[in-house]
Amino acid sequence: GNSVTQMEGPVTLSEEAFLTINCTYTATGYPSLFWYVQYPGEGLQLLLKATKADDKGSNKGFEATYRKETTSFHLEKGSVQVSDSAVYFCALSPNSGGYQKVTFGTGTKLQVIP
Amino acid sequence: GAGVSQTPSNKVTEKGKYVELRCDPISGHTALYWYRQSLGQGPEFLIYFQGTGAADDSGLPNDRFFAVRPEGSVSTLKIQRTERGDSAVYLCASSPEVAGRNEQFFGPGTRLTVL
Numbered sequence: 001g002n003s004v005t006q007m008e009g010p011v012t013l014s015e016e017a018f019l020t021i022n023c024t025y026t027a028t029g030y031p032s033l034f035w036y037v038q039y040p041g042e043g044l045q046l047l048l049k050a051t052k053a054d055d056k057g058s059n060k061g062f063e064a065t066y067r068k069e070t071t072s073f074h075l076e077k078g079s080v081q082v083s084d085s086a087v088y089f090c091a092l093s094p095n096s097g098g099y100q101k102v103t104f105g106t107g108t109k110l111q112v113i114p
Numbered sequence: 115g116a117g118v119s120q121t122p123s124n125k126v127t128e129k130g131k132y133v134e135l136r137c138d139p140i141s142g143h144t145a146l147y148w149y150r151q152s153l154g155q156g157p158e159f160l161i162y163f164q165g166t167g168a169a170d171d172s173g174l175p176n177d178r179f180f181a182v183r184p185e186g187s188v189s190t191l192k193i194q195r196t197e198r199g200d201s202a203v204y205l206c207a208s209s210p211e212v213a214g215r216n217e218q219f220f221g222p223g224t225r226l227t228v229l
Contacts, residue, residue, distance in 0.1 A: 004156075042222070043117075043118070043205070043220040043221055043222045043223065044157070044205065044207075044220040045220070046217050046218070049217075089156050089157075091156070099145065099162060099164065099169065099170070099211070099216075100209070100216055100218065101159050101162065101170060101173075102147075102149075102157075102159065102218065103159070104156030104157050104158070105156050106154065106155050106156050107154075107155075107156050
């Protein structure tokens with residue numbers, strides 16, 4: 001079946017540090033890949049997505065590139081802010097259109113300190 | 115506009131009791147999903163509705179769990195004979211599910227605690 005593995009947290013960084021959160025996946029075919037974010041006290045929000053190999057998703061300074069050869073979708077940001085403190089979930093869906101049965105990773109908690 | 119809302123935000127019940135969790139999706143969204151998130155885990159898919167019908171209920175853990183969406187809008191997740199292992203945050207998401215716009219919008223969740 002489909003699965004997502006992401007690095008365990010918590011990750012603690014100083015403000016303006018570089019962020020990488022690793023994510024690898026197992027799936028048949030050509031899944032769509034996502035990063036979701038959950039800020040303290042809020043619901044899950046879609047951060048970015050990529051629907052085919054070599055696509056780069058980006059939003060709010062975060063980026064992730066769909067690498068089919070390494071089955072990876074690592075999240076990066078060049079300079080984190082305190083406001084980026086949240087839990088980040090890597091996820092996949094078997095298809096890019098219509099119904100999306102999303103499989104999530106276990107989440108990585110990021111804490112950014114001033 | 116209003117997002118996905120879920121009620122109650124917290125529910126504490128005793129083992130063996132029956133509970134209902136409600137989800138109000140974003141108006142006009144045809145697709146509705148339920149997920150369960152246990153402590154320290156990512157959300158796990160339970161069931162997907164397209165309109166009024168459950169198009170995929172493969173994630174429901176057993177026959178104690180049931181969900182309805184009678185008018186294609188509000189959905190209720192029903193759990194019979196609750197067990198301590200049912201304790202989790204239950205998330206609802208809705209989606210417009212039209213070409214190029216199938217992002218899921220999540221509600222804040224209902225935290226269920228079974229004593």
